[in-house]
Amino acid sequence: MSDSVRLALKGVRKAYDASTVLDLTDCGDVVFRRGEIHALAGENGAGKSTLVKVVCGLVPPTKGTMELDGRPYSPASLADARAAGVEIVLQEPGLVPGLTVADNLFLGRERLYSRFRLLNGRRRDELARNALQRVGAVIPTGMRAGDLDLESQKFVELARALAFQPRVLVVDEMSASLTRQGVERMSRVLREVAAEGTTILFISHYLEETFDLCQRVTVLKDGRHVRTLATTELDESQLQTLMVGRSLVSELYHDEARVPTAAGAAVLSISGLSAGKAVRDFNLEVRGGEIVGLGGLVGCGSEDVTYAVFGVGNVSGGRMALSGEPYRPGSSRQAIDSGVGFVSGDREANDLLLQATIQDNIALPTLPMRSRWGVTSRRGDAVEAGKVILQLSIACRGPTDYPANLSGGNRQKVVLGKWMLRRPRLLVLQNPTRGVDVGAKSLIYRTLRELAGMGTAILLISDELNELRGMSDRIVIMRRGAIAGEFDGSTNPSEEDLVACMV
Incomplete structure (x- = not known):
C-alpha cells in the first residue's frame, strides 16, 4: 500500500431539500490511498451509501469538491465516473436479467468488440471469459444473467468492474449475497487487485471482514465523520462503540450459556x-x-x-x-x-x-x-x-x-x-x-x-x-x-x- 493519495473528498456535503444526509465540512479532507482497502463503517443511515453515490457520480454533492490522483474530479453520472476509472459493485442487483452474461459485462462498452459498427460475438465471448477468469468464476458467457444464482451474479458484477482496470473500486455489501466460500474468493480477488495499486472502498456489516481485509476504516455517524483509523488500532467492540455510541457485544450474543425459553405446546x-x-x-x-x-x-x-x-x-x-x-x-x-x-x-x-x-x-x-x-x-x-x-x-x-x-x-x-x-x-x-x-x-x-x-x-x-x-x-x-x-x-x-x- 502506498501513502500517496488516490481519492480526496474536500468539504463534501450532500443535502436533500432541508435534510443533510452527509456533512464532511468540519473534518478536513477524507482521503483514500493508492493500493489500500479502506472500510466505510457506520449504522444504516450513517451516510456510507451517500458518500459512495457522490464518489460514483450517482448524485452530485451540494457543497465541496473531490480530487482523483491530484486532479479535480466531478462526475456528473456513473458513466463519467467509469470513464475516469471509478467502478462500483452495488448491494442491489446490477445486471440486466434478460441479457447474457457476456452482454452484461460490456453493456455500454460494445466498442471493445466492434469494428465499423459491426459486433464481433467471438471477440466479446473471449473478453468475457477472461474477465470471469479474473474473479475465479466458471459461468457460461451465453447464459442469461437472470438464470444465475445471486452469488454468481455478484461475481459477474465484480468481473465487469475489474475488466477495465479501475483506479478506484467501490464494493458495497457484496459479501451479504455470498456463501462462506464466496466470501473467501472475493477476499482473495480484492487483495490481488489492491496489490496492483487499485484503491478499494469496502462496505460490509460483517465487522470481521473489515478487520480481515482492510488497512484503514472511516467511521460515519448521522452523516458526519467520526474517526479514520488503522484497523490495527482498535478491535470489533471499539469499532461498534464508534459506530453506535455504545458497545453491543452483550446485546448481540450471549457470553454465557443461553438459558432456553420455557417453551409451550x-x-x-x-x-x-x-x-x-x-x-x-x-x-x-x-x-x-x-x-x-x-x-x-x-x-x-x-x-x-x-x-x-x-x-x-x-x-x-x-x-x-x-x-x-x-x-x-x-x-x-x-x-x-x-x-x-x-x-x-x-x-x-x-x-x-x-x-x-x-x-x-x-x-x-x-x-x-x-x-x-x-x-x-x-x-x-x-x-x-x-x-x-x-x-x-x-x-x-x-x-x-x-x-x-x-x-x-x-x-x-x-x-x-x-x-x-x-x-x-x-x-x-x-x-x-x-x-x-x-x-x-x-x-x-x-x-x-x-x-x-x-x-x-x-x-x-x-x-x-x-x-x-x-x-x-x-x-x-x-x-x-x-x-x-x-x-x-x-x-x-x-x-x-x-x-x-x-x-
Missing part, C-alpha cells in the same frame, strides 16, 4: 417431510415461545424446509401440523391465513413492494383481517404503521415514505414490522440480519426475543454461526437434506461443534 410439527431436491424424511418440532436455529452449508436443504412450511415449496411427502391440526398450505396466502409469517433471504425480491408506501407494506399481511367489504381505513393503516416505525426506530420520513428510499437495515425493519403487526403463531426467517448494521441487528434480535416471549414459535435459518449460537434455544444442523446434529442452547456449543456437523 408444539406449534409446528414436521414428520417424514420430503421437499425440494434434497430434503428426505425430515422431522422437526418447534414449540410456542421457542427459537429454533436451523443451520448448514449451502444446499443442505434448510431453505427447502422453510419454503415447504410457507406453502411455496415443492413437497413430495410427509406430514406437517400446526398447533396439532393437519397443515399443508398450497400457497403463501394459505400459510399467512393459518398464522405463519415468513422473512425471506432476499427482501427486495420477495418481502417488499419498493414502490408502495411503508404503511402499505406493513398492512399487507393483515389486510383480510382489517378490511370490510374489501375496504380498509387509510387512517388506521397510517396509525398502525406509525406505531411500528416508532417501535423499530425505522429511519424514514413517515408512513407514506417508500422502502426504495431507505437503507438496507431500515428496509429489513419494515419487513419485520409487518409480521409484528400480524402476531403470527409461527415466524420463519431466512438470514434476517444479512446486510444490516450492528445497531439494526441488535434491535432485530430484541424484537425476535420479544415475539418469542409472547408465545410465537420462531424457526431461524442463519449462515452466521454466532447468530445461531446466540439466539437459539435449540440448534438443528442439516447436511444433505437430513438432520446431522442437534444442540440444546444451554450446552453452549462452539462454532467447531456446529461446523463438524455441517461437513
Whole structure:
C-alpha cells in the first residue's frame, strides 16, 4: 500500500431539500490511498451509501469538491465516473436479467468488440471469459444473467468492474449475497487487485471482514465523520462503540450459556417431510415461545424446509401440523391465513413492494383481517404503521415514505414490522440480519426475543454461526437434506461443534 493519495473528498456535503444526509465540512479532507482497502463503517443511515453515490457520480454533492490522483474530479453520472476509472459493485442487483452474461459485462462498452459498427460475438465471448477468469468464476458467457444464482451474479458484477482496470473500486455489501466460500474468493480477488495499486472502498456489516481485509476504516455517524483509523488500532467492540455510541457485544450474543425459553405446546410439527431436491424424511418440532436455529452449508436443504412450511415449496411427502391440526398450505396466502409469517433471504425480491408506501407494506399481511367489504381505513393503516416505525426506530420520513428510499437495515425493519403487526403463531426467517448494521441487528434480535416471549414459535435459518449460537434455544444442523446434529442452547456449543456437523 502506498501513502500517496488516490481519492480526496474536500468539504463534501450532500443535502436533500432541508435534510443533510452527509456533512464532511468540519473534518478536513477524507482521503483514500493508492493500493489500500479502506472500510466505510457506520449504522444504516450513517451516510456510507451517500458518500459512495457522490464518489460514483450517482448524485452530485451540494457543497465541496473531490480530487482523483491530484486532479479535480466531478462526475456528473456513473458513466463519467467509469470513464475516469471509478467502478462500483452495488448491494442491489446490477445486471440486466434478460441479457447474457457476456452482454452484461460490456453493456455500454460494445466498442471493445466492434469494428465499423459491426459486433464481433467471438471477440466479446473471449473478453468475457477472461474477465470471469479474473474473479475465479466458471459461468457460461451465453447464459442469461437472470438464470444465475445471486452469488454468481455478484461475481459477474465484480468481473465487469475489474475488466477495465479501475483506479478506484467501490464494493458495497457484496459479501451479504455470498456463501462462506464466496466470501473467501472475493477476499482473495480484492487483495490481488489492491496489490496492483487499485484503491478499494469496502462496505460490509460483517465487522470481521473489515478487520480481515482492510488497512484503514472511516467511521460515519448521522452523516458526519467520526474517526479514520488503522484497523490495527482498535478491535470489533471499539469499532461498534464508534459506530453506535455504545458497545453491543452483550446485546448481540450471549457470553454465557443461553438459558432456553420455557417453551409451550408444539406449534409446528414436521414428520417424514420430503421437499425440494434434497430434503428426505425430515422431522422437526418447534414449540410456542421457542427459537429454533436451523443451520448448514449451502444446499443442505434448510431453505427447502422453510419454503415447504410457507406453502411455496415443492413437497413430495410427509406430514406437517400446526398447533396439532393437519397443515399443508398450497400457497403463501394459505400459510399467512393459518398464522405463519415468513422473512425471506432476499427482501427486495420477495418481502417488499419498493414502490408502495411503508404503511402499505406493513398492512399487507393483515389486510383480510382489517378490511370490510374489501375496504380498509387509510387512517388506521397510517396509525398502525406509525406505531411500528416508532417501535423499530425505522429511519424514514413517515408512513407514506417508500422502502426504495431507505437503507438496507431500515428496509429489513419494515419487513419485520409487518409480521409484528400480524402476531403470527409461527415466524420463519431466512438470514434476517444479512446486510444490516450492528445497531439494526441488535434491535432485530430484541424484537425476535420479544415475539418469542409472547408465545410465537420462531424457526431461524442463519449462515452466521454466532447468530445461531446466540439466539437459539435449540440448534438443528442439516447436511444433505437430513438432520446431522442437534444442540440444546444451554450446552453452549462452539462454532467447531456446529461446523463438524455441517461437513
